Amino acid sequence: MSGYDTTWYVEPLSSHCNKVISDELPAEAAQKLWCSDGRKHELWECDWTLAERIWRDRDELQLRVVKIWRRRGLGKIEPAPNFSNLQKQARRKRLLTTKALRR
Numbered sequence: 474m475s476g477y478d479t480t481w482y483v484e485p486l487s488s489h490c491n492k493v494i495s496d497e498l499p500a501e502a503a504q505k506l507w508c509s510d511g512r513k514h515e516l517w518e519c520d521w522t523l524a525e526r527i528w529r530d531r532d533e534l535q536l537r538v539v540k541i542w543r544r545r546g547l548g549k550i551e552p553a554p555n556f557s558n559l560q561k562q563a564r565r566k567r568l569l570t571t572k573a574l575r576r
Contacts, residue, residue: 477546481524481553482506482516486538493534497523508542509549516542516550524553 485491494517495503502518519527524541531539541553 477548479521479546480544481519481521482542482544482550483519483524483527484514484516484540484542485536486540487536490536490539493536494527494539497527506550509551514542514550 483494485494498517498519504516504518505513506516508514508516527534527536527539528541531537542550543553544550
């Protein structure tokens, strides 16, 4: 288990994407924040499950241009690297936890 909390952010890069995300999250979740690339981005703070669902269902929701960001602990906000790999790791972790509970 990691020693820090991860905060997840979604950046809509189109008006349609912004509309879909604003339907899911309260207006207070939208913030303009400085990121690791030295620029301010309009980010919506969310939990892992929503970030994962938006990424997984982006084709179905017609979200062609969406970016997922993360902040680990008090560090800088950075693009979530290889988000699909993070999904696989989380799924594997859930499976291992479920198997351990069955024993």
